[in-house]
Amino acid sequence: MATPATDRVRSTIRTLGVKNDELLSDCDNTFLTAKLVAEDLEHHHDDASVQDLLDATLDLVQCSHTLRSYRDALDSLAASYQPSSQTTDFKKLLKDHVKDLDDQSPFDPDKHDFVKQFKEAVWKVHHAGEPMPGQEEEEIVVMAGSQALPNKSCPLSGKPVDQLDNPVRSQRCRHIYERDAVLAYVRKHEATMQGRRRTNSNACKCAAAGCPGILVEDQLVCDRSLKIEIREYMLRQQSSNVDTVADFTLLEEEDDDTPLKGSGSR
Ligand SMILES: [Zn+2]
Structure with missing residues (x-):
């Protein structure tokens, strides 16, 4: 009690x-x-x-x-x-x-x-591209999703994945969505299906272009690995931006007459 x-x-x-x-x-x-x-x-x-x-x-x-x-x-x-x-x-x-x-x-x-x-x-x-010595078939599957995100923005809201307030992933096809947007999308589809027989052909389709997957509400989750993958993506983006900015600065130093444009925009 x-x-x-x-x-x-x-x-x-x-x-x-x-x-x-x-x-x-x-x-x-x-x-x-x-x-x-x-x-x-x-x-x-x-x-x-x-x-x-x-x-x-x-x-x-x-x-x-x-x-x-x-x-x-x-x-x-x-x-x-x-x-x-x-x-x-x-x-x-x-x-x-x-x-x-x-x-x-x-x-x-x-x-x-x-x-x-x-x-x-x-x-x-x-x-790159070579299998690791001693790596087994099932291990390749485990690691496949660890370095690249399947989509860079929510297929519904269009927001970049690293700016989503509540990212979730469809456990079936791995596509990443904004939670509110995808739940509204799935529920709206459910409402139109009310009373009709469920078949694969009238299931809620994943909104990512070209994806044959279907969306099911209880398979849209934010697991620990999703947050860390998004963070990895963000950090890699930032470091490639730093490299680009560095290259850009080098180019400008070569030509003293070029007026400085867009400084402080980043
Ligand atoms: Zn999908």
Whole structure:
């Protein structure tokens, strides 16, 4: 039975969960930065530094796995906590729960997606298009979506994906949409289909040009990998813009008579 005291304990547990999520999101951003820096280092054949970054990534993957276990343990504690006449040892309760989770699914940092993506990104620097030594068929599938977004703007609102307030991805065809726009689109289609027999031919079609996929409301999700992929896209865009600006500046320095145009526009 919920009492004000139980509610307060549950709300504290939820706050801890939110703090934990912030740390996890920091980990994700650090993985991404490590990968991008490693690519640069690989360009310059600095193998030792690439290896250091890989070691750090493995450590961080282990750390984020632990955070995730605590997150799951906190979630289940928030849902199941009941007051009793005995004092609750929360520390022990959490630790036991995390241990149960770890026993159920042992963790291997080498098999983590971020580690695979790191190795693949570094490999691609000098071996674009070639399969990585020892890479298996199913691993290629796992990593296929990690470096390129299938669409750069929402097919419905036209907004660039890195400016979407609530991006979601269709789990079927991987296209990315603005959440509100795609939900309105799917629901409008549903309304016109009211009372008609469902077939594949009258399902809600993906609005991305040339995509044969269909959209289903409960398969439009924002998973953790979507946010990190959008961030990667944004960072790569920014760095290619910096390169373009640098080239542009070089050109202008060659011709002193050219008046400076558009300075400060970026
Ligand atoms: Zn699609």
